[in-house]
Amino acid sequence: MVKKPSCLTSEASTSSTTAPGDIFATTHWTVVLAAGKRSTPQSDRALEELCRTYWFPLYAYVRRRGHTKEDAEDLTQAFFARFLEKNYLAGLSAECGRFRAFLLASLKHFLINEWDKARRQKRGGGVTPLSLDWQTADTQFQIADTSEPSPDKAFDREWAVTLLAQVIERLRAECEAEGRGKQFVELKIFLTAGKGELSHADAAKTLGLDEGAVRVAVHRLRKRYRQLLRDEIAQTLADSADVDEEMRALFGAFA
Amino acid sequence: MSDPRVIPSDIPKCPQCGTPLPTGALAGLCPACLLKQGASDETATGGQAPPFHPPSVAELAPLFPQLEILELIGMGGMGAVYKARQKELDRLVALKILPPGIGRDAAFAGRFAREARALAKLNHPGIVTLYEFGHVGQTSRLSQTSETIPAGSTPQGGISEKNETGATPVLLFYFLMGFVDGVNLRQLLHAGRIAPREALAIVPQICDALQFAHDQGIVHRDIKPENILLDRRGRVKVADFGLAKLVGADVAARSAELRFGSTAADAPNEPGRRPALQELTAAGKVMGTPNYMAPEQVDHPNEVDNRADIYALGVVFYQMLTGELPGKRLEPPSSKVQIDVRLDEIVLRALEKNPEFRYQQVSVLKTQVEAIAPTLSNQPPIKNLKKTMQTTSHKTIWIGSAIGIACVALVIALLTFLAGLSRHTLTVRAFIDGIDVVKVSGNKLWFEHEESALPGKNIFVNGKAWTPGWTNNVSTEFAGLNAVFRTIDAQKIQITKRVGRGTVSIAQFPSPANDETLAVRIDDEDFGGADWYEVVISW
Numbered sequence: 001m002v003k004k005p006s007c008l009t010s011e012a013s014t015s016s017t018t019a020p021g022d023i024f025a026t027t028h029w030t031v032v033l034a035a036g037k038r039s040t041p042q043s044d045r046a047l048e049e050l051c052r053t054y055w056f057p058l059y060a061y062v063r064r065r066g067h068t069k070e071d072a073e074d075l076t077q078a079f080f081a082r083f084l085e086k087n088y089l090a091g092l093s094a095e096c097g098r099f100r101a102f103l104l105a106s107l108k109h110f111l112i113n114e115w116d117k118a119r120r121q122k123r124g125g126g127v128t129p130l131s132l133d134w135q136t137a138d139t140q141f142q143i144a145d146t147s148e149p150s151p152d153k154a155f156d157r158e159w160a161v162t163l164l165a166q167v168i169e170r171l172r173a174e175c176e177a178e179g180r181g182k183q184f185v186e187l188k189i190f191l192t193a194g195k196g197e198l199s200h201a202d203a204a205k206t207l208g209l210d211e212g213a214v215r216v217a218v219h220r221l222r223k224r225y226r227q228l229l230r231d232e233i234a235q236t237l238a239d240s241a242d243v244d245e246e247m248r249a250l251f252g253a254f255a
Numbered sequence: 256m257s258d259p260r261v262i263p264s265d266i267p268k269c270p271q272c273g274t275p276l277p278t279g280a281l282a283g284l285c286p287a288c289l290l291k292q293g294a295s296d297e298t299a300t301g302g303q304a305p306p307f308h309p310p311s312v313a314e315l316a317p318l319f320p321q322l323e324i325l326e327l328i329g330m331g332g333m334g335a336v337y338k339a340r341q342k343e344l345d346r347l348v349a350l351k352i353l354p355p356g357i358g359r360d361a362a363f364a365g366r367f368a369r370e371a372r373a374l375a376k377l378n379h380p381g382i383v384t385l386y387e388f389g390h391v392g393q394t395s396r397l398s399q400t401s402e403t404i405p406a407g408s409t410p411q412g413g414i415s416e417k418n419e420t421g422a423t424p425v426l427l428f429y430f431l432m433g434f435v436d437g438v439n440l441r442q443l444l445h446a447g448r449i450a451p452r453e454a455l456a457i458v459p460q461i462c463d464a465l466q467f468a469h470d471q472g473i474v475h476r477d478i479k480p481e482n483i484l485l486d487r488r489g490r491v492k493v494a495d496f497g498l499a500k501l502v503g504a505d506v507a508a509r510s511a512e513l514r515f516g517s518t519a520a521d522a523p524n525e526p527g528r529r530p531a532l533q534e535l536t537a538a539g540k541v542m543g544t545p546n547y548m549a550p551e552q553v554d555h556p557n558e559v560d561n562r563a564d565i566y567a568l569g570v571v572f573y574q575m576l577t578g579e580l581p582g583k584r585l586e587p588p589s590s591k592v593q594i595d596v597r598l599d600e601i602v603l604r605a606l607e608k609n610p611e612f613r614y615q616q617v618s619v620l621k622t623q624v625e626a627i628a629p630t631l632s633n634q635p636p637i638k639n640l641k642k643t644m645q646t647t648s649h650k651t652i653w654i655g656s657a658i659g660i661a662c663v664a665l666v667i668a669l670l671t672f673l674a675g676l677s678r679h680t681l682t683v684r685a686f687i688d689g690i691d692v693v694k695v696s697g698n699k700l701w702f703e704h705e706e707s708a709l710p711g712k713n714i715f716v717n718g719k720a721w722t723p724g725w726t727n728n729v730s731t732e733f734a735g736l737n738a739v740f741r742t743i744d745a746q747k748i749q750i751t752k753r754v755g756r757g758t759v760s761i762a763q764f765p766s767p768a769n770d771e772t773l774a775v776r777i778d779d780e781d782f783g784g785a786d787w788y789e790v791v792i793s794w
Contacts, residue, residue, distance in 0.1 A: 114276045161286045192288035229293040247294045254287035
């Protein structure tokens with residue numbers, strides 16, 4: 001069996017990412033794990049990239065735990081400052097296969113053990129804070145704050161939304177680049193529906209195409225979407241074989 | 256969803272599942288539904304092993320400033336090959352990169368250099384010249400770029416910069432080789448059976464190249480049609496010497512680990528356990544096509560000698576003569592096609608399971624082939640092949656190869672003709688844009704549009720237009736058709752694609768072993784887009 005990587009050894013992640021046929025696959029998260037304690041400019045950038053993408057779910061979690069807007073901002077920022085410090089990644093091995101689980105476990109750890117300490121220090125502890133968009137965050141949070149799921153569930157939901165937004169944005173950019181921006185706008189709704197659930201005829205009329213062409217375009221959009229989604233999820237995993245499981249876990253957050 | 260009472264009415268909800276819709280990039284799209292559709296089992300890869308993803312030309316360019324990388328010309332388990340131009344010398348070269356997953360251990364670099372030095376000494380007109388070798392740094396994709404690598408089901412790391420910091424120890428090993436402007440034998444085989452006379456012109460050249468290498472103690476280990484190149488003058492050049500040894504060791508270890516759940520070291524030689532060939536292929540094509548591997552190479556990959564190459568050449572020879580791979584029960588080529596029985600002897604001896612019974616030197620095989628060659632008459636002379644090859648454009652030479660088209664046209668015409676007479680071939684031809692499925696059971700034939708804009712009029716069955724009208728699942732019963740797939744050996748299903756005025760085979764697989772309904776699914780995107788496709792089923 002393929003060994004699950006244990007955190008923070010450079011050998012660990014390589015064994016799981018080099019399955020035959022998978023030889024070009026390297027994800028952000030495996031880069032971070034591979035670097036381990038001896039972080040490199042590449043792994044720092046990979047980690048920052050991940051954090052920059054997935055910080056909002058953390059903020060949502062902290063808010064859901066009952067902190068005020070201001071406190072939650074401080075807390076999230078302080079957490080990231082600590083998190084991005086070298087050597088902080090040590091000590092959490094069970095969740096390291098998934099960046100999502102790892103980040104949440106780290107945050108919980110931080111909230112329990114380090115919040116007070118961190119609070120006494122200057123904000124950010126002397127480390128340059130990530131530049132995060134708090135204004136939008138609060139609006140976004142209020143919209144998200146509608147059905148009061150548990151903080152953990154809120155975290156997963158927001159994670160999924162963030163991830164999907166990333167994917168849809170990439171898809172949009174790709175379509176735009178190929179001159180199919182208008183098509184994307186009209187057809188993206190098909191991504192949320194199963195085959196045959198939406199009529200191609202209306203979209204065909206709007207786009208001035210025949211129905212067959214729309215059918216094909218939808219099929220291709222779906223296919224590309226699924227690919228990008230899998231890619232994006234894999235970026236956060238140590239073993240890309242876990243994509244399906246991670247997808248189920250995220251879907252579960254909406255159940 | 257939990258308690259809906261607390262959802263403020265002004266927040267839009269998904270009409271399908273009631274999840275509140277987020278703002279931002281997802282505006283109007285329901286995350287739950289998106290995930291549900293994203294997880295739908297009709298995934299991009301159909302559950303197969305993720306394909307090999309070579310880096311794009313643009314990604315590779317910064318790593319090789321001395322080259323102008325022109326295009327990707329081939330890929331396989333052993334890496335990818337690009338056509339490039341050496342700027343200084345203004346000479347065309349082939350740049351072969353090994354899969355970056357290979358060679359993570361420090362020892363590989365040493366092994367690579369040793370092997371490459373040995374290969375560089377293989378200076379022979381029948382062997383692709385090695386100009387240069389080495390490695391460049393590869394880092395994983397670290398910044399968002401607009402570049403995307405040809406996608407598969409798994410994420411790919413790209414190549415972003417030349418790694419001079421030495422920070423990420425992932426290296427990209429490469430060979431710079433002579434560029435052969437021509438076709439490979441696989442492509443010729445696709446075009447149909449090669450005339451015995453042509454085979455007899457090709458085989459001795461392969462023998463020369465192999466003997467030269469064997470004399471220097473180098474075994475190819477992966478002789479197969481893809482590695483036998485023919486330039487525009489019909490001269491043979493053997494490629495990828497010794498690569499299987501370099502790449503194979505690395506991959507075999509990992510395959511073994513994956514397949515057998517044991518450690519890398521003990522699996523390949525585990526006593527009493529001989530992995531099935533299919534297992535080896537499934538575990539990693541990187542090892543080469545098992546069909547061409549000598550039995551001893553499967554059992555003890557580390558102990559092969561020149562006679563493994565002779566076996567592989569035997570398989571190639573057999574395939575050139577009969578158009579088929581030798582079956583489990585080895586039948587002489589003359590039982591399949593009309594050829595000189597003396598060729599049987601040569602081929603069967605090369606294919607002896609026990610290396611002791613094979614030719615011990617490939618030069619002996621050559622001598623015997625050459626003894627037969629002049630006595631073969633009434634076959635098209637080899638110079639025709641050369642001539643037709645010279646007139647084709649080099650980029651699409653294999654597709655456009657006149658001989659290929661001629662052969663295929665002949666074969667198709669013949670198949671179509673035969674289909675009318677015999678019950679053993681069914682040819683369904685259609686313009687496919689999207690995904691269509693051809694289904695056969697008994698005397699019934701379906702044509703299903705899974706995702707397609709196909710107007711129903713463009714379907715031909717055994718050459719006759721079939722106009723079932725535009726419905727989603729059309730089926731009809733054919734009097735002459737009686738497709739009961741019971742025995743395995745002679746059956747195969749082939750998907751060919753229209754190219755120019757001819758067709759080329761783009762996929763081939765065995766038909767089911769029982770009398771279930773046969774379904775052949777064609778997704779045009781797997782084969783380069785909307786086009787005329789043909790499914791040829793013979794049994």
